[in-house]
Amino acid sequence: MKQDITLNYTLGEGWLAPWLDGLREGKALASTCKECGNAHFPPLRACPTCRAPCDGWCALNGGASVVYRTTGADGDFAMVRFDGACGAAIANAQALPPDATRAILAPCRDAPPKLALIPEPET
Amino acid sequence: MILVIGAAQTPFNRRRDGTGFRDWACEAFEAARAMAGIDRSDIDALIVASESDFFTLQLNPASVLAQDFGLNEAETLRVEGGGATGQLAVHAGVERILSGRARYVAVVGVDPSASALAGDSIRALYGYSFDFWTDGLAGVTATSLYALSWQAFAAEHRGTGDDLNAVTIKNRGNAMCNPHAHLPRQHTSEDFADSPMIAAPYCRLHCSPLSDGAAALILSAPDAAPDNRRNFAPQITGIGAASDLPGLGHRKAPGTFAAKTKAARRAFDMAGLSAAQIAVAEVYDAYAGAEMQAVTALGLAEDPLRTLRDGGFDADGGCPINLSGGLMGQGAPVGATGVGQTASCALLLEGRYHAGLQPDRPLGHALADTHGGVGTTCAVTVLSAGAVA
Ligand SMILES: [Zn+2]
Numbered sequence: 001m002k003q004d005i006t007l008n009y010t011l012g013e014g015w016l017a018p019w020l021d022g023l024r025e026g027k028a029l030a031s032t033c034k035e036c037g038n039a040h041f042p043p044l045r046a047c048p049t050c051r052a053p054c055d056g057w058c059a060l061n062g063g064a065s066v067v068y069r070t071t072g073a074d075g076d077f078a079m080v081r082f083d084g085a086c087g088a089a090i091a092n093a094q095a096l097p098p099d100a101t102r103a104i105l106a107p108c109r110d111a112p113p114k115l116a117l118i119p120e121p122e123t
Numbered sequence: 124m125i126l127v128i129g130a131a132q133t134p135f136n137r138r139r140d141g142t143g144f145r146d147w148a149c150e151a152f153e154a155a156r157a158m159a160g161i162d163r164s165d166i167d168a169l170i171v172a173s174e175s176d177f178f179t180l181q182l183n184p185a186s187v188l189a190q191d192f193g194l195n196e197a198e199t200l201r202v203e204g205g206g207a208t209g210q211l212a213v214h215a216g217v218e219r220i221l222s223g224r225a226r227y228v229a230v231v232g233v234d235p236s237a238s239a240l241a242g243d244s245i246r247a248l249y250g251y252s253f254d255f256w257t258d259g260l261a262g263v264t265a266t267s268l269y270a271l272s273w274q275a276f277a278a279e280h281r282g283t284g285d286d287l288n289a290v291t292i293k294n295r296g297n298a299m300c301n302p303h304a305h306l307p308r309q310h311t312s313e314d315f316a317d318s319p320m321i322a323a324p325y326c327r328l329h330c331s332p333l334s335d336g337a338a339a340l341i342l343s344a345p346d347a348a349p350d351n352r353r354n355f356a357p358q359i360t361g362i363g364a365a366s367d368l369p370g371l372g373h374r375k376a377p378g379t380f381a382a383k384t385k386a387a388r389r390a391f392d393m394a395g396l397s398a399a400q401i402a403v404a405e406v407y408d409a410y411a412g413a414e415m416q417a418v419t420a421l422g423l424a425e426d427p428l429r430t431l432r433d434g435g436f437d438a439d440g441g442c443p444i445n446l447s448g449g450l451m452g453q454g455a456p457v458g459a460t461g462v463g464q465t466a467s468c469a470l471l472l473e474g475r476y477h478a479g480l481q482p483d484r485p486l487g488h489a490l491a492d493t494h495g496g497v498g499t500t501c502a503v504t505v506l507s508a509g510a511v512a
Contacts, residue, residue: 003180016256023260040373042257048368068377070270072320074246077267079275079372088372090258090268115261 018057019043023115026107028060030085041085042115060084062105063120069093078103080117092116125217126348126356127506129159129341130466134303135334135454137237144179145191147337148233151459152192155229155466159341160349166341167225168198172212172232174205174457177248178239188231198225205252205495206409207364208232209338209461210502213491214362216342226347232462233337236455245333253496254369265497266330266410270322272371272497273412275378280428282415287329288315289431290411291451297438298448300479305334305454329411334454338463354511357472359465360488361396361505363389369499380498383420387492387503394505396488398422401442401505403471403482404490405464408449417492418444421503438480446471446480464491465504472508 013020019042022029031043035052039060047054064080067088071077078093080103095118096103103117131154133147148171156163169192171185181187185199198219202212209232216228240248249265258268276282291310298304310328318326348356365385371377391397404423408414415427423442424430436444447453447467450460468489470476487508494501 005180019256042254042370042372044368044370044373048373067372068271068274070267070274070322070325072266072270072322072325074264074267074322075262077261077263077271077322079271079377081372087370088377090261090263090271090370090372092261092263112260115257 015045016043020113023108023113026062026105028062028082028105029057030060030082032056032058038086039084040087041082042089064103064105064117066101066103078117089115095119124345125220125359126343126345126352127340127359127465127469128161128343128348128352128356129155129339130469131155131158132303132338132459132463132466133336135336135456135459135463136305138335144233144235144337145188147335148188148231149191151233151337151339152229152231155339155341159343160351161227161341163193166194166197166227166229168200168216168219168228169194170212170216170219170228170230171199171201172209172230172458172462173201174203174208174234175248178234178236192229194229204500204502206407206457207461207493207495207500207502208458209463210465210491210493210504211364211461213340213359213462213465213504214364214502216340217359217362220342220344226344228342230340230342230462231337232459234456234458235335236333236457237335257370264322266325267322268371268497269410269413270325272378272416273324273410275376276412276416277378279378280419282412282428284324285312286415286428286431287324287411288312290408290414291328293437294408294445294449294451297446297480298452301448301453301477304448304452305332306452307448308452325410331409331450331455334456336454336456336459338459338466340462340466340469355473355509357469357509358507359504360507361390361392361394362503363387363393364502365389366501367499369496371497378416380416380420380494380501383417383492383494383498383501383503384422386501387421390503390505394507396505400488401490402486402488403443403446403468404492405447405467406444406449407493408445408451409455411451414444414449416498420498421490421492443482446476461491461493461502464493465506468506472506
């Protein structure tokens with residue numbers, strides 16, 4: 001027997017609204033811990049070190065270093081450490097050259113916005 | 124201590140025979156109940172392990188399965204914890220008995236993970252099984268996340284592609300003697316060069332399949348077990364669970380399954396045992412490398428990669444890992460996976476496992492291990508041989 005379902009969700013962005021707006025604009029917003037001041041990107045609501053609420057936001061410069069990378073039929077993804085953040089993020093790396101060690105956050109107008117990387121501009 | 128008086132599973136595979144998840148659940152439940160030798164009316168609670176309503180298209184699946192099983196007045200509960208769903212359901216069943224609320228509990232795991240949806244839909248759904256609001260927004264797949272985690276582990280422990288191949292060859296080779304297995308294969312190292320790359324270094328042969336199937340246990344309070352089972356039934360002596368941050372990048376070491384170590388410690392403490400006393404283990408090998416990451420976290424060998432290379436985890440090794448074939452070889456109907464692992468351990472301890480896989484030496488203690496996410500929601504169960512083993 002066949003059964004088709006189409007689901008259209010409306011999701012409240014809540015406390016993550018600043019982070020999602022940042023992805024849309026290509027701005028890396030990290031959540032900051034009330035106690036230790038650590039900046040978490042992607043944002044965490046509670047600091048894993050001191051368990052305190054992360055109720056502030058700070059803008060990172062958007063640059064990131066590639067830690068690990070994987071490619072194949074499932075796509076091209078990297079674990080990257082954004083400058084100024086503690087911890088690392090998982091990002092779409094499709095637009096990066098295979099040997100890239102640096103990248104910047106790409107603005108993304110998709111719905112929902114993607115956490116994706118583009119090459120760092122040459123200086 | 125809780126007795127496993129019944130343990131059974133259906134074949135794990137891709138069903139093309141027109142049957143559905145309710146049929147498989149009934150088959151596994153009835154086989155476990157027959158082994159236990161108790162009536163339906165004796166069963167106080169039914170715990171159902173099912174990972175996703177997107178697979179079954181049935182919310183509150185425990186209610187319809189209780190009806191199908193003839194458990195009209197039993198307490199029913201559905202448990203979900205990603206890949207750890209089945210093992211968490213076993214724990215919920217154990218706790219029902221330990222708390223005195225039940226004498227007999229049926230734990231049934233089931234999922235139509237292979238046949239219900241097309242591969243692309245499954246991949247899309249599993250994108251929601253990590254933190255949808257962060258990693259999910261990268262569009263990342265399970266295989267890609269596991270590949271990144273393995274890279275971190277391999278960098279620290281000098282893991283190689285040959286190690287990934289060796290796990291696949293071992294587990295699918297074990298599955299050759301398991302009539303319930305989804306992917307019994309005699310692979311050689313040459314097969315891997317032609318296997319399509321999914322997320323480097325993982326090629327398709329390093330990935331477990333999604334399967335259809337069900338598994339069931341009947342758990343009993345020690346003083347309630349039927350006379351013919353009381354002294355022979357294996358015991359669940361320890362349960363432990365723990366969680367890690369869902370985001371790999373937020374962890375101190377993205378290749379280390381730290382929560383699994385905590386879950387195992389809790390289970391070993393409850394059992395009064397150490398990892399060195401485990402004779403056989405069913406370990407969560409969603410991907411070839413994940414087995415080595417898990418074995419390391421569980422403390423089942425001092426130098427796990429060396430032990431793998433030396434054959435210590437083979438069927439005739441010192442501590443066989445995944446005699447069933449594991450997820451790689453036996454298959455993975457997600458909710459049934461952890462229940463099936465525990466069933467395999469119980470049957471091994473009782474000396475009733477498949478011919479060709481049952482070790483010819485007595486087994487004292489066994490361990491079943493699962494996790495959801497990439498080592499995020501971890502659940503470990505320790506079993507010990509019955510009084511007259
Ligand atoms: Zn803090």
